[in-house]
Amino acid sequence: MxxxxxxxxxxxxxxxxxxxxxxxxxxxxxxxxxxxxxxxxxxxxxxxxxxxxxxxxxxxxxxxxxxxxxxxxxxxxxxxxxxxxxxxxxxxxxxxxxxxxxxxxxxxxxxxxxxxxxxxxxxxxxxxxxxxxxxxxxxxxxxxxTLGPDPLAEDFTVEQLSEILSRKRAQIKGVLRDQRQIAGIGNAYSDEILHLARLSPFAPSNSLSEEQVQTLFDSIRSILQQAIAQASGKPASELKDAKRSSMRVHTRTGEACPVCGDTVHEVAFADRSLQYCPSCQTGGKLLADRRMSRLLK
Missing domain, CATH: 3.20.190.10 (MutM-like, N-terminal)
Structure with a gap:
């Protein structure tokens, strides 16, 4: 998408x-x-x-x-x-x-x-x-x-992000993908943002420390700005390939994480999947491959 x-x-x-x-x-x-x-x-x-x-x-x-x-x-x-x-x-x-x-x-x-x-x-x-x-x-x-704030708008702040995350206990990936909370981020870039921020996609959104919220805010800006720079000036026919080539973990299941070298893993749902690096994001633990997954003991 x-x-x-x-x-x-x-x-x-x-x-x-x-x-x-x-x-x-x-x-x-x-x-x-x-x-x-x-x-x-x-x-x-x-x-x-x-x-x-x-x-x-x-x-x-x-x-x-x-x-x-x-x-x-x-x-x-x-x-x-x-x-x-x-x-x-x-x-x-x-x-x-x-x-x-x-x-x-x-x-x-x-x-x-x-x-x-x-x-x-x-x-x-x-x-x-x-x-x-x-x-x-x-x-x-x-x-x-009903759109939420644009994450690249000048008036989007780390304080606003913190307020969005703290509204309820929800998986952080779901909050990033919810257009009523934050506009424009979907399945692919939420994977990339969470990988850069070193956060599990299933971490409770209201459990993040101030430092983690700041890191997430910086990661949102960094990933989106880099991707926009890569997309700008390209014709419509080249934008899909530009997106795919820039992904670090999304759609990279089985490949080596570009940060630590660990194998990128996947959690599959009925109509989509997410990718993550265990070493970078979940303390080395694998996520169970089901919708209501928790970290495997």
């Missing part, structure tokens, strides 16, 4: 390529992906794309007013677990922009044809969970309205 760094890179890339472009065609092939009934897709046509931004794990394409409507519109999407974006630069042939070029139920969930480029929102697999919203204000999207 794309997370904060890739979505920063993606929004920057799209903004550089498309700001000022006119939307000539739009098709959303999945009824389940489109989460709003009004405004309609037709109301986007002919509008100028003002800018592209990111909020949490959402990408926001902000369009200006039309000739008949003096209010702008937002095309907002959440790529979910298996979604991505395919970008085609240059003048696209008209027959490749028309809605007839797509069929419902296919690999492409939505297509936006601009006067100088085309965007395809794609989703692999049979489990479709991409979400698209057409709204007049970004705050109308439920997931955006």
């Amino acid at each position: 794309p997370e904060l760094p890739e979505l920063v890179g993606l929004s920057q890339f799209l903004n550089a390529e498309l700001a000022g472009s006119v939307l000539e065609s739009v098709q959303i092939t999945s009824f389940t992906a489109l989460k709003t009934a009004a405004p309609s897709e037709r109301e986007l046509l002919g509008r100028v794309l003002k800018d592209v931004s990111r909020q949490g794990k959402f990408i926001d394409l902000r369009f200006g007013p039309s000739t008949t409507d003096d209010v702008g519109l937002h095309f907002i999407f959440h790529l979910a677990k298996a979604g991505w974006l395919r970008f085609s630069a240059g003048v696209v042939p008209a027959e490749q922009k028309r809605p007839a070029a797509l069929k419902p139920g296919g690999y492409i969930t939505a297509r936006l044809g601009f006067d100088n480029a085309r965007i395809d929102l794609t989703e692999a697999g049979t489990r479709k969970s991409m979400a698209i919203y057409l709204v007049r204000e970004a705050s109308e999207v439920p997931g955006i309205a």
Whole structure:
């Protein structure tokens, strides 16, 4: 699933390529992906794309007013677990922009044809969970309205992180992944952050010392800033590979930890897995491979 760094890179890339472009065609092939009934897709046509931004794990394409409507519109999407974006630069042939070029139920969930480029929102697999919203204000999207603070915002402090962690007894990895608590961090970067902070993914969030909270705060900033630096300036087609190449423990099961040389281990769940280094994070103990795991005695 794309997370904060890739979505920063993606929004920057799209903004550089498309700001000022006119939307000539739009098709959303999945009824389940489109989460709003009004405004309609037709109301986007002919509008100028003002800018592209990111909020949490959402990408926001902000369009200006039309000739008949003096209010702008937002095309907002959440790529979910298996979604991505395919970008085609240059003048696209008209027959490749028309809605007839797509069929419902296919690999492409939505297509936006601009006067100088085309965007395809794609989703692999049979489990479709991409979400698209057409709204007049970004705050109308439920997931955006309930977002927690952005961890790279200037006003996000170690004191704020401490307050979030102390709200209840919960596994620290779950708190990092909860978009209502902290926006933008997902499964991959929570693994990387906890590895750098030398914390078990199952450590109770309200049990950390002041020093551990400070270390976690610094690790959040460091991991995300490094990943953003690696993603910035890259086209959409290269962002996934850039993410994979930067991982130290996530998806590295069976490989050597780059810090201590111990073997990276995995805990698998029904729909995801986490990776960690026993020597760096759990005092050498292995975590049981089940959802409600505790350290093995």
